[in-house]
Amino acid sequence: MRRKLDVTEGEFTLLRNRFGRLIAGTAASAMLFAVAACGGDDTAAAPTSAAPASSSAPAAASAKVGLAYDIGGRGDQSFNDSAAAGLDKAKAELGVTVEELEAANGETDAQKEDRLRLLATGGFNPVIAVGFAYSAAITKVAKEFPDIKFAIVDDAAEGANISNLVFAEEQGSFLVGVAAALKSTKGNVGFVGGVDVPLIHKFEAGFEAGAKAVKPDITVQKKYLTQPPDFSGFGDPAKGKTAAEGMFDGGADVVYQAAGGSGAGVFEAAKAAGGLAIGVDSDQAKTADPTVADVIITSMLKKVDVAVFDFIKNFTAGTVKAGITTYDLKAGGVDYSVTGGKIDDIKAQIDDYKNKVISGEITVPTGA
Amino acid sequence: MTTGTQAPQTPQVPQHADTFANRLVGRIRLNGMMALAAPLLAILFAGLVTSLVLIITGHPPIDSLLAMVEFAGMPRTMVGIINLASAYYLSAMAVALGFRMNLFNIGVDGQYRLAALCAAAVGGAVTLPKPLHIALIILVAVLVGAAWAGIAGVLKARRGVSEVISTIMLNTIATGLGAWLLTSWAVPVAGSNNIGTKPIGESGQVPGISLIPGAPNQVFGLFLLAVLVGIGFHLLLNKTRFGFDLRSTGLSEPAAVASGVNVKKMIVIAMLISGGMAGLVGMPQLLGSSYSYGLDFPPGFGFTGIAIALIGRNNPIGVAFGALLWSFLDVSQNILNFEKVSPEIVTIMQGVIVLAVVIAYELVHRYRIVAEQRRVSRELSASARTEGAAA
Structure with a gap:
């Protein structure tokens, strides 16, 4: 091992010089690019690299958005994917350029800070962090870069340049709780949570309150798949299936899952047991495996995509506000889906509750 | 497995049984050139496999590795590496x-x-x-x-x-x-x-x-x-x-x-x-x-x-x-991701390094055993010849 480091160190200066030149080269071309972009109206003739930004998009389109995902990253069919959808929309509609970085399992705050700092020093503004795990990291890094706008999803980390995109998950869960109770013939429903953390407690509390609002004596079975720091409960369909099977065997006929990727197993169990299921985060009757999509009567929509898109849009318009923006029922940040028409018969009743929550007549517990 | 060779010069050093397990956990030490050869071989092997993986996934290996070294060379990153x-x-x-x-x-x-x-x-x-x-x-x-x-x-x-x-x-x-x-x-x-x-x-x-x-x-x-x-x-x-x-x-x-x-x-x-x-x-x-x-x-x-x-x-x-x-590899994950290289590549690198170290040391140990056996048999036959000549 000693030998190895010696070699690396010996060649290090040489490498750095070569890399330094490379950076200098990049910087030079970037400046050329900037000059070309500022150059004026007739940029059509501008050299090569200026092409993508200049023509179609508005002036703010030069915004470079940096986004750091939580564990799982793009492709988790859940929380991160929802953020990715908002980013994609911003890319398509606002013409911003984006950079996405992923998180690794078991990393320290220092590595999360590194990630945000890389984006900030790389010229990305705004920088968006997905998930409460970035709380400590974003508080620290935002202080170092006062001129850059930061946003964090699901967390209230404070800072003069941090926007907090938080959701009233309990309100959306309340509505699907109402739907579950109305659809249940046995008076017995289930809740499958991915990991036993405060965030998922909000889903549970809202769901139970919704079900009990309709039928005060209804049985609500609850199960969390894993305990922190084991976060596999958000990505293990087998665990979700076992838990849901237990609930259907125990007399439940509708099961709500707030378990990320494990939810696929809940749907399978519902299909096998002839029961019904409720999806979470996105409209899962559309996104789930088509063979099980017909058991999904509705989904609790948590519109991380809307929050991310709004934030980027506000940034390009120069109207970003620091502090907490709560995406609740009133703001349309959470909702329930009607894809498949399975709850058309009870939609009026659900909307009745929805209006009561919006007007403040019903206060949904958060489980805190 | 070959049992410990009775090296005639060093009978006072207690010999560890020359098994794979003992070699694996470093109970049997290499000396001289061979102590250098093993880590070098490991680095060479790990470097080759990593480059191959980078090429297969469509990334330039030299640039990627340079980016890692450059990032790790920044004082702030160095502190992060030491802390982790x-x-x-x-x-x-x-x-x-x-x-x-x-x-x-x-x-x-x-x-x-x-x-x-x-x-x-x-x-x-x-x-x-x-x-x-x-x-x-x-x-x-x-x-x-x-x-x-x-x-x-x-x-x-x-x-x-x-x-x-x-x-x-x-x-x-x-x-x-x-x-x-x-x-x-x-x-x-x-x-x-x-x-x-x-x-x-x-x-x-x-x-x-x-x-x-x-x-x-x-x-x-x-x-x-x-x-x-x-x-x-x-x-x-x-x-x-x-x-x-x-x-x-x-x-x-x-x-x-x-x-x-x-x-x-x-x-x-x-x-x-x-x-x-x-x-x-x-x-x-x-x-x-x-x-x-x-x-x-x-x-x-x-x-x-x-x-x-x-x-x-x-x-x-x-x-x-x-x-x-x-720790260096872990911290490099971010910069690689920034260079569009999937961070999972780092996990592959870490796995390859562990394998490379195990394999390289085992190879060098086997070479040592074979070389020692040759030397002993050469000495034996030489002494047999001198004895024969004397007789």
């Missing part, structure tokens, strides 16, 4: 101590998590003068880690339960117990979806050291703890009666028993020490940066420690390089 390596080092040394006695402590992960949680809870609950507060927190961590590992030690000594099985089970139990304790002790982090133990007050925090010139951040003060543990490990194993007993028990239990070592007692003590070291793993992070054990406290250091102990061949110096290398 401190925890890795402590974890690997805890594993290494077990390895030296043929004990495979897979439970370091559960031991350090439980220890860090209890230490954080105690540290947050009391306020003491500075050195005492820190000492108390570290003491709690060591005791909890030792106690948790001690369960596996007693099970093995009394009931013959393999420590591999029991420590894996204890990991799972530690996760459940930790989650329960955390929810009962935790205070919600204001406005966040995170929960954590009550933050440790100023008197329990360990100030950082400005080790790297020009870095805006500081190396964890408890980086020194890792250094001390490394020195202590070396002294304990090589300069004490206990270390001799430990090593001899690891080599041959019957021989150790014959020379008067109480093997059962050794097992329990070794597990206690290994667990106590494991208890330290979370300390640099806890007392240097987090000050509270929450949902975001990094898990998994215990398993990383096993790989690093293998890379470093259970030698305090080797493990230090292994920990720094591993």
Whole structure:
């Protein structure tokens, strides 16, 4: 091992010089690019690299958005994917350029800070962090870069340049709780949570309150798949299936899952047991495996995509506000889906509750 | 496996049985050119495979590696690498101590998590003068880690339960117990979806050291703890009666028993020490940066420690390089991701390095054995010839 480091160190200066030149080269071309972009109206003739930004998009389109995902990253069919959808929309509609970085399992705050700092020093503004795990990291890094706008999803980390995109998950869960109770013939429903953390407690509390609002004596079975720091409960369909099977065997006929990727197993169990299921985060009757999509009567929509898109849009318009923006029922940040028409018969009743929550007549517990 | 060759020149050095296991954990040392050849071969192999993976995934290997080196060369990143390596080092040394006695402590992960949680809870609950507060927190961590590992030690000594099985089970139990304790002790982090133990007050925090010139951040003060543990490990194993007993028990239990070592007692003590070291793993992070054990406290250091102990061949110096290398790769994940290289590539690199080290050392050892056999047979035939000539 000693030998190895010696070699690396010996060649290090040489490498750095070569890399330094490379950076200098990049910087030079970037400046050329900037000059070309500022150059004026007739940029059509501008050299090569200026092409993508200049023509179609508005002036703010030069915004470079940096986004750091939580564990799982793009492709988790859940929380991160929802953020990715908002980013994609911003890319398509606002013409911003984006950079996405992923998180690794078991990393320290220092590595999360590194990630945000890389984006900030790389010229990305705004920088968006997905998930409460970035709380400590974003508080620290935002202080170092006062001129850059930061946003964090699901967390209230404070800072003069941090926007907090938080959701009233309990309100959306309340509505699907109402739907579950109305659809249940046995008076017995289930809740499958991915990991036993405060965030998922909000889903549970809202769901139970919704079900009990309709039928005060209804049985609500609850199960969390894993305990922190084991976060596999958000990505293990087998665990979700076992838990849901237990609930259907125990007399439940509708099961709500707030378990990320494990939810696929809940749907399978519902299909096998002839029961019904409720999806979470996105409209899962559309996104789930088509063979099980017909058991999904509705989904609790948590519109991380809307929050991310709004934030980027506000940034390009120069109207970003620091502090907490709560995406609740009133703001349309959470909702329930009607894809498949399975709850058309009870939609009026659900909307009745929805209006009561919006007007403040019903206060949904958060489980805190 | 070929048994130890009776090298005529060095009969006084006790020969370790030349088995794969002994070679794997570094009990049999290479010397001279061969000691250099093995790590070089490993680096060459790891470099080749990594480059191949990069090429297959459509990334220029040279540029990617240059980006990693450039990023790691920044003072701030260097500090990050050292900080992360401190925890890795402590974890690997805890594993290494077990390895030296043929004990495979897979439970370091559960031991350090439980220890860090209890230490954080105690540290947050009391306020003491500075050195005492820190000492108390570290003491709690060591005791909890030792106690948790001690369960596996007693099970093995009394009931013959393999420590591999029991420590894996204890990991799972530690996760459940930790989650329960955390929810009962935790205070919600204001406005966040995170929960954590009550933050440790100023008197329990360990100030950082400005080790790297020009870095805006500081190396964890408890980086020194890792250094001390490394020195202590070396002294304990090589300069004490206990270390001799430990090593001899690891080599041959019957021989150790014959020379008067109480093997059962050794097992329990070794597990206690290994667990106590494991208890330290979370300390640099806890007392240097987090000050509270929450949902975001990094898990998994215990398993990383096993790989690093293998890379470093259970030698305090080797493990230090292994920990720094591993930490460097982890920290590089971000920059690679920034260069559009999937961060999973780093995981592949780490796996390849472990394999490369094992394979390279084994190859060099086999070469050594063959060369030695040739030399002996050459000497034998030469002496036979001279004898024949004399007769």
